[in-house]
Amino acid sequence: MAQTKRAAERPLSPHLGIYRMQITMLMSIVHRITGGALYVGTLLLAAWLIAAAMGERQFALVNQLFGHPLGKFVLLGYTWAVLHHMLGGMRHLLWDTGRALQPRSADMLAWLTILGSLALTAAVWVVGLSLRGGL
Amino acid sequence: MGSLRTPLAKVRGLGSAKEGTDHFWKQRLTAVANIFLVGFLIVLLIRFAGADHATVKHALAKPQNAIALLVLVLSGVIHMRLGMQTIIEDYVHSEGRKVVALMLNSFFAILIGITCVFAVLKLSFGA
Numbered sequence: 001m002a003q004t005k006r007a008a009e010r011p012l013s014p015h016l017g018i019y020r021m022q023i024t025m026l027m028s029i030v031h032r033i034t035g036g037a038l039y040v041g042t043l044l045l046a047a048w049l050i051a052a053a054m055g056e057r058q059f060a061l062v063n064q065l066f067g068h069p070l071g072k073f074v075l076l077g078y079t080w081a082v083l084h085h086m087l088g089g090m091r092h093l094l095w096d097t098g099r100a101l102q103p104r105s106a107d108m109l110a111w112l113t114i115l116g117s118l119a120l121t122a123a124v125w126v127v128g129l130s131l132r133g134g135l
Numbered sequence: 136m137g138s139l140r141t142p143l144a145k146v147r148g149l150g151s152a153k154e155g156t157d158h159f160w161k162q163r164l165t166a167v168a169n170i171f172l173v174g175f176l177i178v179l180l181i182r183f184a185g186a187d188h189a190t191v192k193h194a195l196a197k198p199q200n201a202i203a204l205l206v207l208v209l210s211g212v213i214h215m216r217l218g219m220q221t222i223i224e225d226y227v228h229s230e231g232r233k234v235v236a237l238m239l240n241s242f243f244a245i246l247i248g249i250t251c252v253f254a255v256l257k258l259s260f261g262a
């Protein structure tokens with residue numbers, strides 16, 4: 001039937017697999033990943049607070065875990081995640097007002113998000129470490 | 136073709152989930168609050184990460200710090216629960232598993248929230 005043939009020739013909407021990776025797309029994915037990581041990361045804040053409430057011994061234990069090189073690495077990751085997600089979120093809030101949705105400005109904001117989050121993370125850790133004299 | 140939606144449904148504007156823009160709006164409200172609260176959290180952590188028990192207790196005993204932390208936790212857990220709900224709805228398609236995941240999401244958010252609030256209040260009221 002002619003009908004079926006025409007249907008077969010209709011253009012399909014492009015599937016995910018054929019898209020070239022773009023910075024806006026990557027930052028959208030990263031916003032979701034950092035959101036999910038922060039979700040799990042609230043356990044860190046909860047552990048710190050509840051240990052402090054439980055007593056000196058428990059607090060010392062959590063401090064020791066966070067102070068371990070691996071713990072520090074996790075905290076560094078958490079810092080970056082929260083800062084990246086914050087900047088990405090501010091981008092969303094700007095978009096919600098109908099602004100900066102053109103490809104050029106969206107690309108620029110995406111770059112600002114990733115570069116800004118890296119710069120802010122470095123700044124936070126440099127200040128933090130220099131306040132307590134080294135790693 | 137004319138719309139199949141009744142005039143009443145249009146006026147209410149609540150959509151099929153009957154929640155209207157509630158989810159979107161709360162996600163945005165808490166997002167704005169989180170910008171300030173995350174700023175506070177980072178300052179707090181720069182100053183007190185690795186500090187000893189007495190110092191942290193003393194810091195959290197100050198009402199302004201305790202109140203800011205309580206607001207942070209409240210806004211944070213509402214925001215993260217809504218955010219995770221979106222993620223679950225996007226990826227979990229089987230109805231049964233979705234309902235279970237959404238329940239666990241609420242339990243996790245409430246448990247984290249209550250734990251943090253309890254800890255801050257206990258410290259603040261002089262544990």
Ligand code: HEM
Pocket residue numbers: 031032033034035036038039042082085086087088089090092093162163166167169170173211214215217218219221222
């Ligand atoms: C620092 C301030 C923050 C801002 C400005 C912010 C902003 C946002 C915004 C606007 C969204 C919605 C994105 C969309 O509609 O696609 C979102 C999603 C989300 N946020 Fe946040 N957020 C912040 C902090 C946090 C924190 C602390 C957590 C976790 C504890 C978190 C967890 C999430 C999650 C899980 C999502 C869902 C991600 C997705 O749907 O892809 N956010 N955030």
